[in-house]
Amino acid sequence: TMYITVILFLCSSVIRLYTSHVTEISCIKGCLNFDPSSGIPPLWTSLPPEHWTRHHVCDWLQYCCDSYKLDAAYISFSHFNVLGVQLCSMTKEDFTEAAGICGQHLYSILQDIRTNGEAEGDTEFFECLMWILIILGMQSSHLWEFLRDLLLSSEDTSGILDWEDQEQGIFRVVKSEALAQMWGKRKHNDRMNYEKLSRALRHYYKTGILERVDRRLVYKFGKNSYGWH
DNA sequence: CCAACGTTTCCTGGTT
DNA sequence: AAACCAGGAAACGTTG
Structure with a gap:
């Protein structure tokens, strides 16, 4: 570990x-x-x-x-x-x-x-x-890894994404469109927006990468994600 | 060339 | 009304 x-x-x-x-x-x-x-x-x-x-x-x-x-x-x-x-x-x-x-x-x-x-x-x-x-194939290109690494980085993310409760893996999207822009930049896709990013996040519910949290702009890492503790 | 995967795009309808 | 959320359906690019 x-x-x-x-x-x-x-x-x-x-x-x-x-x-x-x-x-x-x-x-x-x-x-x-x-x-x-x-x-x-x-x-x-x-x-x-x-x-x-x-x-x-x-x-x-x-x-x-x-x-x-x-x-x-x-x-x-x-x-x-x-x-x-x-x-x-x-x-x-x-x-x-x-x-x-x-x-x-x-x-x-x-x-x-x-x-x-x-x-x-x-x-x-x-x-x-x-x-x-x-x-070694360690460049994380998946969306959830991108979010995890952003949360984990000591770098100033300008309040775009923040932990709500790191112990439980709960985090909050603070600036939704700014986050979408960052993700779009990573994927060389300037047409990315939060509407589409959030759809991708909702796909994670069925695979256990994320768990649902019934609060606006709040997500939680699920049992099939790792490396965020 | 195929198939699976992880989104991306679009959409309808519902909630805060 | 604006911004979000829920998922279905299908297109798409990459990878094995």
């Missing part, structure tokens, strides 16, 4: 963080600079260049050669048998001496990483996490 709760919390936070920036999964795929099917991204991507070991520097060179189609024959690898700190202190001239025209490319790539370093490391981390969640 603890494990599931932690995973659910992580999922909802990461997904919410992401859906606010990215509208489509394909977008996320496009942002990634590594092939998810071949495993995790190289370690150096999550570290600032200043902290790279000789090995990281080597990996980075290899990556640059592959990704930017640089000819390794022009690169004097002995010049790059250095620590990250030393690599960062190298001037553009040093790079040119070590790898000619490729050196200038490498120099600008490195400077780019250094300037965007922190943020890139962060987004990279979340992209990676996001991918893992998608691969």
